Amino acid sequence: xxxxxxxxxxxxxxxxxxxxxxxxxxxxxxxxxxxxxxxxxxxxxxxxxxxxxxxxxxxxxxxxxxxxxxxxxxxxxxxxxxxxxxxxxxxxxxxxxxxxxxxxxxxxxxxxxxxxxxxxxxxxxxxxxxxxxxxxxxxxxxxxxxxxxxxxxxxxxxxxxxxxxxxxxxxxxxxxxxxxxxxxxxxxxxxxxxxxxxxxxxxxxxxxxxxxxxxxxxxxxxxxxxxxxxxxxxxxxxxxxxxxxxxxxxxxxxxxxxxxxxxxxxxxxxxxxxxxxxxxxxxxxxxxxxxxxxxxxxxxxxxxxxxxxxxxxxxxxxxxxxxxxxxxxxxxxxxxxxxxxxxxxxxxxxxxxxxxxxxxxxxxxxxxxxxxxxxxxxxxxxxxxxxxxxxxxxxxxxxxxxxxxxxxxxxxxxxxxxxxxxxxxxxxxxxxxxxxxxxxxxxxxxxxxxxxxxxxxxxxxxxxxxxxxxxxxxxxxxxxxxxxxxxxxxxxxxxxxxxxxxxxxxxxxxxxxxxxxxxxxxxxxxxxxxxxxxxxxxxxxxxxxxxxxxxxxxxxxxxxxxxxxxxxxxxxxxxxxxxxxxxxxxxxxxxxxxxxxxxxxxxxxxxxxxxxxxxxxxxxxxxxxxxxxxxxxxxxxxxxxxxxxxxxxxxxxxxxxxxxxxxxxxxxxxxxxxxxxxxxxxxxxxxxxxxxxxxxxxxxxxxxxxxxxxxxxxxxxxxxxxxxxxxxxxxxxxxxxxxxxxxxxxxxxxxxxxxxxxxxxxxxxxxx
Ligand SMILES: Cc1ncc(C[n+]2csc(CCOP(=O)(O)OP(=O)(O)O)c2C)c(N)n1
Ligand SMILES: [Mg+2]
Numbered sequence: 133x134x135x136x137x138x139x140x141x142x143x144x145x146x147x148x149x150x151x152x153x154x155x156x157x158x159x160x161x162x163x164x165x166x167x168x169x170x171x172x173x174x175x176x177x178x179x180x181x182x183x184x185x186x187x188x189x190x191x192x193x194x195x196x197x198x199x200x201x202x203x204x205x206x207x208x209x210x211x212x213x214x215x216x217x218x219x220x221x222x223x224x225x226x227x228x229x230x231x232x233x234x235x236x237x238x239x240x241x242x243x244x245x246x247x248x249x250x251x252x253x254x255x256x257x258x259x260x261x262x263x264x265x266x267x268x269x270x271x272x273x274x275x276x277x278x279x280x281x282x283x284x285x286x287x288x289x290x291x292x293x294x295x296x297x298x299x300x301x302x303x304x305x306x307x308x309x310x311x312x313x314x315x316x317x318x319x320x321x322x323x324x325x326x327x328x329x330x331x332x333x334x335x336x337x338x339x340x341x342x343x344x345x346x347x348x349x350x351x352x353x354x355x356x357x358x359x360x361x362x363x364x365x366x367x368x369x370x371x372x373x374x375x376x377x378x379x380x381x382x383x384x385x386x387x388x389x390x391x392x393x394x395x396x397x398x399x400x401x402x403x404x405x406x407x408x409x410x411x412x413x414x415x416x417x418x419x420x421x422x423x424x425x426x427x428x429x430x431x432x433x434x435x436x437x438x439x440x441x442x443x444x445x446x447x448x449x450x451x452x453x454x455x456x457x458x459x460x461x462x463x464x465x466x467x468x469x470x471x472x473x474x475x476x477x478x479x480x481x482x483x484x485x486x487x488x489x490x491x492x493x494x495x496x497x498x499x500x501x502x503x504x505x506x507x508x509x510x511x512x513x514x515x516x517x518x519x520x521x522x523x524x525x526x527x528x529x530x531x532x533x534x535x536x537x538x539x540x541x542x543x544x545x546x547x548x549x550x551x552x553x554x555x556x557x558x559x560x561x562x563x564x565x566x567x568x569x570x571x572x573x574x575x576x577x578x579x580x581x582x583x584x585x586x587x588x589x590x591x592x593x594x595x596x597x598x599x600x601x602x603x604x605x606x607x608x609x610x611x612x613x614x615x616x617x618x619x620x621x622x623x624x625x626x627x628x629x630x631x632x633x634x635x636x637x638x639x640x641x642x643x644x645x646x647x648x649x650x651x652x653x654x655x656x657x658x659x660x661x662x663x664x665x666x667x668x669x670x671x672x673x674x675x676x677x678x679x680x681x682x683x684x685x686x687x688x689x690x691x692x693x694x695x696x697x698x699x700x701x702x703x704x705x706x707x708x709x710x711x712x713x714x715x716x717x718x719x720x721x722x723x724x725x726x727x728x729x730x731x732x733x734x735x736x737x738x739x740x741x742x743x744x745x746x747x748x749x750x751x752x753x754x755x756x757x758x759x760x761x762x763x764x765x766x767x768x769x770x771x772x773x774x775x776x777x778x779x780x781x782x783x784x785x786x787x788x789x790x791x792x793x794x795x796x797x798x799x800x801x802x803x804x805x806x807x808x809x810x811x812x813x814x815x816x817x818x819x820x821x822x823x824x825x826x827x828x829x830x831x832x833x834x835x836x837x838x839x840x841x842x843x844x845x846x847x848x849x850x851x852x853x854x855x856x857x858x859x860x861x862x863x864x865x866x867x868x869x870x871x872x873x874x875x876x877x878x879x880x881x882x883x884x885x886x887x888x889x890x891x892x893x894x895x896x897x898x899x900x
Contacts (some may be wrong), residue, residue, distance in 0.1 A: 142392065148457060171697055187264075200292075202295060220260055260721070280664055285315050293306075357429075372383070413600065547560050565723045575616055580615070617686060649697070680737070689878070784836050786808065811851075835863055
């Protein structure tokens, strides 16, 4: 680090404060170790200056007028950061240790936040306020995270992006000085986890930039038991950041003043360039990976070298005593004070717990804290026909100087007649749904790969002037819009993009945040975000959102990929009302589903299996009346069976596009004793509606679940479990679909067609 303002030597008061904080951190860690011997706490020792660096950061952020610091980190030193940076009271941290010791004590267990299935203590987030000696304060949000190292990175930047956004009269202003994102990394995880690079790649993109993230690598030169030589192919842990032109500052963790100066430089860099910067804090790990581990088994020499190393508080105290900034007595007194404070706190807590009066005064989550399992009241999603006509006209309006591509003019102009001809296709219905929400004051953010146009050239929300190449999105210029639409093509990443939207959506459960996968299959590249944040965040941390995933799905002969969005996986993840899963088979259903998701009382993630082949199918298109008078139906009865209910002996239940294959088959009209109904909401299970539907066919002999997915995939695994509970005893339940398969679809189109035909024919043939 060269000379300059960040290098300005610390004055005596700053030095004293720095030492005071190091002593506090050291004593806190040692106190926990003694009080809870053998419990995992992932000690910070060897990297204690992380806390003083964060002090510097929050103080600088507050001084620069920021309102919030958004923080993400893994296990290492998390308890110290919670206690000292986020200022979660020591009592609440102790309570979690006490709670796990007193599992029989109901009050203590109730002290575990949220009442859901919860999480281990070093994963919880917390919202607190950092305080500084000059009286300044700043909100600090530590985001909760799963064990999966580094996956919180895009979540933090997404949450920050929201905190940097200001909404007014239909517009949105993005000001990156409002919130500062900070991510703490491990030296092994930083180069090892691809999500780190993916998140760096978001750095300067218009839809994702946060004006620079401050990265701190807590470099203890080891990952669990693995040496750096087995952990990375480059000399420094931080080297990967070079590929993104991110500057790196290496600093010795035991030189606390240099650590503070490094942070000053990093913050000055962010302020000046609005870009990411990495501080590689090189220290050591005093103990094993956690407190139950013996480090000398695998790193005997390193462990032997670390043992006599004085704690940094002692090194720095020695320096300040020599410089006559403090006396040895003052140092001893500071340590003693902290120890007795902690002891008093713990004694008082134990007393409270013993007498059953302890209640955790802190909220350990960010977000809604929701665990409401009740059903939301019905939602009005219909939009008056006149309003839809006005919106439709506005969605087709471009400035007079704008030249729409010649091949697009016709398909777009068809959207005018479509309102009267009943030809409102999926993408058209989607644009009307989004536009109507904007005029109702609901902010929508929509991103995904090639989402502006739509993978299947169906959407065209953003138009490109054929002559100038300039972009224009009519939906962003709606006259009556009371909220903005953010619409971005995303980079070709799933994990970071999905994580980013999760962070954004979970810090803002009122907006409709939509992430679209190019094809549903590719969502599994973001599986950690789905499993460990979207599906389980509410149960673990009380954190939910309105995040909506659009996953193109359907077996159309495109092969093993491009076919399946893995319905089965989402259905196996959904429980306790944690998310909604739907497979809308008509444009009208899609319209109402999107509006419902934005307006429904309870924010919950929604997984939508969106169509590919149905996008332009006339029989799936909507009429204006359906949009202006109906709502989202959990199930769709057979429209052809309305007048012949008594005749029906076989009820085929299916979901999604296979309905149209069955419906258009010759055998359909020939077999009057077969009815075909669709399950549009797959989770929560539409028990009541399905029971009623089944009961409305008085002479039923069999119910068959028909799907195009293999039997170990699709919705069958859920239906085979749930349907027996609602069909009468004398009615048989059967399955028709592909047999068990390791791969979702056939590679050869002939094989696909044959399989599809077999399924359709079997579905329509009673007794098969
Ligand atoms: C994605 C993922 N893989 C594996 C693990 C298991 N694990 C937990 S900590 C750890 C070592 C991490 O080393 P480092 O990043 O240097 O952090 P440190 O513990 O040294 O602070 C490993 C492998 C994990 N938590 N997440
Ligand atoms: Mg490490």
